[in-house]
Amino acid sequence: MITRHEAARMLFGADRKLHRMLQYWAGTAIMYMIVIGMLFGPAALAGQPQARAICLYVAAGVAVFYPLVRIGARIGLAPTILAGLQGIFSISCHVWGYSIAGPLRGATLVGLPVIVVFCVFALRPRQTLMLTAFNLSVMGGTMWWHAAHDPLHFPPAAEAVNFVFVAVASLAVTLLTGEMSKLRARLKTQKDDLLTALDTIRTLATIDELTKLANRRHMNELLAQEERRRDAARGPTCIAVLDIDFFKRINDSFGHAAGDSVLRDFAQATRAELREGDALARWGGEEFLLMLPNTTPANARAVLERMRARVAALEPCDGATERVSFSAGLSIWHPDEPIAETVNRADKALYAAKVAGRNRVIEA
């Protein structure tokens, strides 16, 4: 059986924008049904041709707009065009209804300002004003024509008063909805600005500015995530701490800017060896933390050796003869051990690699 949610999805589509447009369509369809049904339903049922014709016209119009909205969304038809067409259709219904509703015609005038309200989300304030001007000129022309040709049923004084009322109401609604549109546009700009700011904050909170690798805070989150995911069925997780050798010498001999450049090149070279799911972060000054999930120590060592080869191939800084190298301590995470302890062991292994002469990987 189809659930309510599935039925709504079938009728209004999955896309949020289309969903909203079709909801508006449904809103107007219900409004037409109520207004036209009340004004002309009984007469149409009694076989009165004018009443039947307007009921059919409205039903056909409503039916045509449903596929038009759906197709329009697919082919990228501007919502302005659709809203304009629906506005014009609605005006024609009102004018026709006004002409044939007899003493009940005043009721159709109430609907005129409502047209503007329904179009406000798709039209810009100037377009809404144009629609209102069109609306009032067509309705005003109709009233004038009837008053001139059938003053008995359309007394000129009453028509003039009706027109003034509908014009005042329509203009007031237009101005108000115009203000609403401006407010919406301002809110949208503010929302976009906030999203951009949020994006920047997120980047600043997770990325190291110099190397563009994950920063220490983000790496801690990834480690905690890995710890929570602890899954015996998966392969082991390896952790390595990498440290550039004699980095202070680079700084001291060639300046801080050269040191920064080495850090950037180092990050780019080592990152090139990562698979999806691996993580490399700047852990501190010239120290980096590598997490390789689902990787055996032998494979982790192979990754580190490839990184070492890439780093060794980097051009030394201007004036330097020695190439950049790094030392690393590697440890495997035992699932019964806190992951921070695995990092500690890798750190100790790194120290051992430094003591043993640097430019090497030592396993904890």
Ligand SMILES: Nc1nc2c(ncn2[C@@H]2O[C@H](COP(=O)(O)OP(=O)(O)OP(=O)(O)O)[C@@H](O)[C@H]2O)c(=O)[nH]1
């Ligand atoms: N250029 C630059 N240098 C940094 C940055 N962060 C830390 N450093 C420097 O990195 C150097 C690290 O020096 P040490 O801890 O003595 O290590 P090392 O010279 O690499 O010696 P070993 O690790 O024992 O091989 C210090 O001089 C820090 O000032 C940075 O962002 N940019």
